[in-house]
Amino acid sequence: VRILYLGRLQDVAGTRAAQIDLPEGVATAEAVRTWLSREEPALGAALGDPSVRIVVNDAVARADHPVGPEDEIAFLPAVSGG
Protein backbone atom coordinates (compact mmCIF):
# COMPACT_ATOMS: atom_id res chain seq x y z
CA VAL A 1 0.00 0.00 0.00
CA ARG A 2 0.93 3.61 -0.34
CA ILE A 3 0.87 5.60 2.90
CA LEU A 4 0.54 9.39 3.05
CA TYR A 5 1.34 11.42 6.14
CA LEU A 6 -0.14 14.86 5.71
CA GLY A 7 0.59 18.10 7.52
CA ARG A 8 2.51 17.81 10.77
CA LEU A 9 2.38 14.00 10.65
CA GLN A 10 5.07 14.04 7.96
CA ASP A 11 7.49 15.50 10.50
CA VAL A 12 6.77 12.70 12.96
CA ALA A 13 6.95 10.01 10.29
CA GLY A 14 10.05 11.50 8.72
CA THR A 15 8.45 11.20 5.30
CA ARG A 16 5.33 12.36 3.49
CA ALA A 17 4.77 9.22 1.46
CA ALA A 18 5.87 5.62 1.79
CA GLN A 19 5.28 2.42 -0.13
CA ILE A 20 5.02 -0.52 2.24
CA ASP A 21 3.97 -4.15 2.23
CA LEU A 22 1.39 -4.93 4.87
CA PRO A 23 1.88 -8.13 6.83
CA GLU A 24 -0.74 -10.80 6.52
CA GLY A 25 -3.82 -10.08 8.60
CA VAL A 26 -3.52 -6.30 8.41
CA ALA A 27 -6.51 -5.66 6.20
CA THR A 28 -8.49 -2.71 7.54
CA ALA A 29 -7.80 1.01 7.94
CA GLU A 30 -7.65 0.71 11.72
CA ALA A 31 -5.40 -2.34 11.54
CA VAL A 32 -2.95 -0.35 9.41
CA ARG A 33 -2.93 2.43 11.98
CA THR A 34 -2.37 -0.03 14.81
CA TRP A 35 0.38 -1.83 12.93
CA LEU A 36 2.23 1.39 12.02
CA SER A 37 1.90 2.55 15.62
CA ARG A 38 3.46 -0.64 16.89
CA GLU A 39 6.34 -0.33 14.42
CA GLU A 40 7.08 3.25 15.43
CA PRO A 41 5.82 4.31 18.87
CA ALA A 42 6.41 8.05 18.35
CA LEU A 43 4.37 7.91 15.20
CA GLY A 44 1.79 5.81 17.00
CA ALA A 45 1.08 8.57 19.49
CA ALA A 46 0.56 11.05 16.65
CA LEU A 47 -1.61 8.70 14.60
CA GLY A 48 -3.68 7.79 17.65
CA ASP A 49 -4.80 11.39 18.22
CA PRO A 50 -8.60 11.44 17.98
CA SER A 51 -8.48 14.30 15.46
CA VAL A 52 -6.59 12.18 12.93
CA ARG A 53 -8.79 10.98 10.07
CA ILE A 54 -7.97 8.16 7.69
CA VAL A 55 -8.70 8.64 4.00
CA VAL A 56 -8.53 5.54 1.84
CA ASN A 57 -8.04 6.58 -1.80
CA ASP A 58 -10.37 9.57 -1.91
CA ALA A 59 -12.88 9.05 0.89
CA VAL A 60 -12.85 9.19 4.68
CA ALA A 61 -12.71 5.60 5.88
CA ARG A 62 -14.28 3.99 8.88
CA ALA A 63 -12.08 1.88 11.12
CA ASP A 64 -13.24 -1.36 9.52
CA HIS A 65 -12.79 -0.17 5.93
CA PRO A 66 -10.99 -2.94 4.03
CA VAL A 67 -7.63 -2.13 2.49
CA GLY A 68 -5.56 -4.02 -0.05
CA PRO A 69 -2.19 -3.70 -1.78
CA GLU A 70 -3.44 -1.23 -4.40
CA ASP A 71 -4.91 1.23 -1.91
CA GLU A 72 -3.57 4.54 -0.76
CA ILE A 73 -4.03 5.21 2.94
CA ALA A 74 -3.67 8.82 4.06
CA PHE A 75 -3.50 10.04 7.65
CA LEU A 76 -4.95 13.52 8.03
CA PRO A 77 -4.37 15.59 11.17
CA ALA A 78 -6.67 18.49 12.08
CA VAL A 79 -6.77 20.84 9.11
CA SER A 80 -5.36 24.37 9.03
CA GLY A 81 -8.18 25.32 6.69
CA GLY A 82 -8.02 27.18 3.42
Add this chain to the structure above:
Amino acid sequence: MISVQEAPFDPGAEERRLAEACPGAGAIVSFTGLVRGRSGGADVAELELDHHPRFTEKVVREIAEEARARFSLLGVTIIHRYGRLNPGEAIVLAAAAAEHRRAAFEAVDYLMDRLKTEAPFWKREHGPDGSRWIEARPGDWTDRARWDRGT
Protein backbone atom coordinates in the same frame (compact mmCIF):
# COMPACT_ATOMS: atom_id res chain seq x y z
CA MET B 1 -14.95 26.14 -11.81
CA ILE B 2 -13.16 24.37 -9.01
CA SER B 3 -9.41 24.02 -8.96
CA VAL B 4 -6.83 22.99 -6.38
CA GLN B 5 -3.55 23.89 -8.01
CA GLU B 6 0.06 24.79 -7.44
CA ALA B 7 0.21 27.41 -10.18
CA PRO B 8 -0.58 31.08 -9.61
CA PHE B 9 -3.87 32.43 -10.97
CA ASP B 10 -5.25 35.78 -12.10
CA PRO B 11 -8.25 36.74 -9.91
CA GLY B 12 -9.51 39.31 -12.39
CA ALA B 13 -9.43 36.89 -15.28
CA GLU B 14 -11.23 34.24 -13.23
CA GLU B 15 -13.96 36.69 -12.27
CA ARG B 16 -14.48 37.63 -15.91
CA ARG B 17 -14.58 33.97 -16.86
CA LEU B 18 -17.30 33.33 -14.26
CA ALA B 19 -19.31 36.30 -15.57
CA GLU B 20 -19.07 34.99 -19.12
CA ALA B 21 -20.21 31.54 -17.99
CA CYS B 22 -23.28 33.01 -16.24
CA PRO B 23 -24.99 35.33 -18.72
CA GLY B 24 -28.14 35.65 -16.57
CA ALA B 25 -26.25 36.87 -13.51
CA GLY B 26 -27.04 40.25 -12.02
CA ALA B 27 -24.27 40.05 -9.43
CA ILE B 28 -20.77 38.65 -9.19
CA VAL B 29 -18.97 38.79 -5.84
CA SER B 30 -15.35 37.73 -5.66
CA PHE B 31 -12.98 37.34 -2.72
CA THR B 32 -9.24 36.94 -3.07
CA GLY B 33 -7.17 35.85 -0.07
CA LEU B 34 -3.50 36.84 0.03
CA VAL B 35 -0.60 35.37 1.96
CA ARG B 36 0.19 37.64 4.91
CA GLY B 37 3.75 38.71 5.59
CA ARG B 38 3.30 38.67 9.37
CA SER B 39 1.61 36.14 11.62
CA GLY B 40 1.31 36.29 15.40
CA GLY B 41 3.86 39.11 15.47
CA ALA B 42 6.46 37.16 13.51
CA ASP B 43 7.66 37.67 9.96
CA VAL B 44 6.63 35.03 7.47
CA ALA B 45 9.03 34.48 4.59
CA GLU B 46 7.08 31.68 2.99
CA LEU B 47 3.82 29.81 3.48
CA GLU B 48 3.74 26.12 2.63
CA LEU B 49 0.45 24.34 2.01
CA ASP B 50 0.16 20.59 2.10
CA HIS B 51 -2.93 18.95 0.61
CA HIS B 52 -4.31 15.54 -0.30
CA PRO B 53 -3.98 14.76 -4.02
CA ARG B 54 -7.70 13.97 -4.49
CA PHE B 55 -9.61 14.31 -1.24
CA THR B 56 -8.85 18.03 -0.90
CA GLU B 57 -10.44 18.90 -4.23
CA LYS B 58 -13.37 16.61 -3.49
CA VAL B 59 -14.16 18.47 -0.24
CA VAL B 60 -13.78 21.85 -1.94
CA ARG B 61 -16.16 20.69 -4.67
CA GLU B 62 -18.72 19.57 -2.08
CA ILE B 63 -18.56 22.95 -0.34
CA ALA B 64 -19.10 24.69 -3.69
CA GLU B 65 -22.10 22.50 -4.51
CA GLU B 66 -23.69 23.15 -1.12
CA ALA B 67 -23.26 26.90 -1.63
CA ARG B 68 -24.73 26.68 -5.10
CA ALA B 69 -27.85 24.96 -3.77
CA ARG B 70 -28.20 27.04 -0.62
CA PHE B 71 -27.96 30.44 -2.33
CA SER B 72 -29.45 29.47 -5.72
CA LEU B 73 -26.23 30.48 -7.43
CA LEU B 74 -25.80 30.56 -11.18
CA GLY B 75 -22.12 29.78 -10.88
CA VAL B 76 -19.29 29.27 -8.38
CA THR B 77 -15.53 29.53 -8.74
CA ILE B 78 -13.10 28.34 -6.11
CA ILE B 79 -9.39 28.26 -6.81
CA HIS B 80 -7.08 27.22 -4.01
CA ARG B 81 -3.33 26.93 -4.25
CA TYR B 82 -0.93 24.54 -2.57
CA GLY B 83 2.83 24.37 -2.45
CA ARG B 84 5.09 27.21 -1.39
CA LEU B 85 3.82 30.78 -1.57
CA ASN B 86 5.34 34.15 -0.82
CA PRO B 87 3.67 36.98 1.10
CA GLY B 88 1.39 38.99 -1.13
CA GLU B 89 0.57 36.11 -3.45
CA ALA B 90 -3.08 35.17 -4.03
CA ILE B 91 -3.75 31.90 -2.24
CA VAL B 92 -7.51 31.52 -2.66
CA LEU B 93 -10.29 32.87 -4.82
CA ALA B 94 -13.96 32.37 -4.00
CA ALA B 95 -16.49 33.88 -6.37
CA ALA B 96 -20.23 33.53 -6.76
CA ALA B 97 -22.63 34.55 -9.52
CA ALA B 98 -26.29 35.12 -8.65
CA GLU B 99 -29.33 36.96 -9.90
CA HIS B 100 -29.11 39.49 -7.07
CA ARG B 101 -26.31 40.85 -4.92
CA ARG B 102 -27.37 39.58 -1.48
CA ALA B 103 -27.10 35.93 -2.45
CA ALA B 104 -23.71 36.50 -4.06
CA PHE B 105 -22.31 38.36 -1.03
CA GLU B 106 -23.60 35.78 1.42
CA ALA B 107 -22.43 32.86 -0.69
CA VAL B 108 -18.84 34.08 -0.77
CA ASP B 109 -18.87 34.73 2.98
CA TYR B 110 -20.24 31.20 3.46
CA LEU B 111 -17.68 29.67 1.08
CA MET B 112 -14.78 31.24 2.94
CA ASP B 113 -16.09 30.22 6.37
CA ARG B 114 -16.44 26.64 5.18
CA LEU B 115 -13.04 26.63 3.48
CA LYS B 116 -11.30 28.09 6.54
CA THR B 117 -12.56 25.31 8.79
CA GLU B 118 -13.05 22.27 6.56
CA ALA B 119 -10.86 22.39 3.49
CA PRO B 120 -8.13 19.75 3.90
CA PHE B 121 -5.08 21.98 3.77
CA TRP B 122 -2.22 22.05 6.23
CA LYS B 123 -0.25 25.26 6.47
CA ARG B 124 3.28 25.71 7.63
CA GLU B 125 4.83 29.12 8.05
CA HIS B 126 8.52 29.50 7.37
CA GLY B 127 10.21 32.52 8.92
CA PRO B 128 13.52 33.71 10.28
CA ASP B 129 12.83 31.87 13.55
CA GLY B 130 12.10 28.52 11.96
CA SER B 131 8.87 26.93 10.81
CA ARG B 132 5.60 25.96 12.46
CA TRP B 133 2.40 24.19 11.46
CA ILE B 134 -0.69 26.27 12.03
CA GLU B 135 -4.21 25.26 12.97
CA ALA B 136 -7.61 26.77 12.32
CA ARG B 137 -8.31 29.66 14.70
CA PRO B 138 -11.20 29.29 17.19
CA GLY B 139 -12.69 32.39 15.54
CA ASP B 140 -12.88 30.50 12.26
CA TRP B 141 -15.18 27.96 13.90
CA THR B 142 -17.35 30.70 15.41
CA ASP B 143 -17.69 32.19 11.94
CA ARG B 144 -18.50 28.79 10.49
CA ALA B 145 -21.20 28.18 13.14
CA ARG B 146 -23.16 31.25 11.97
CA TRP B 147 -24.38 29.20 9.00
CA ASP B 148 -25.65 26.21 10.93
CA ARG B 149 -29.18 27.40 11.74
CA GLY B 150 -29.73 24.20 13.68
CA THR B 151 -29.33 21.97 10.62
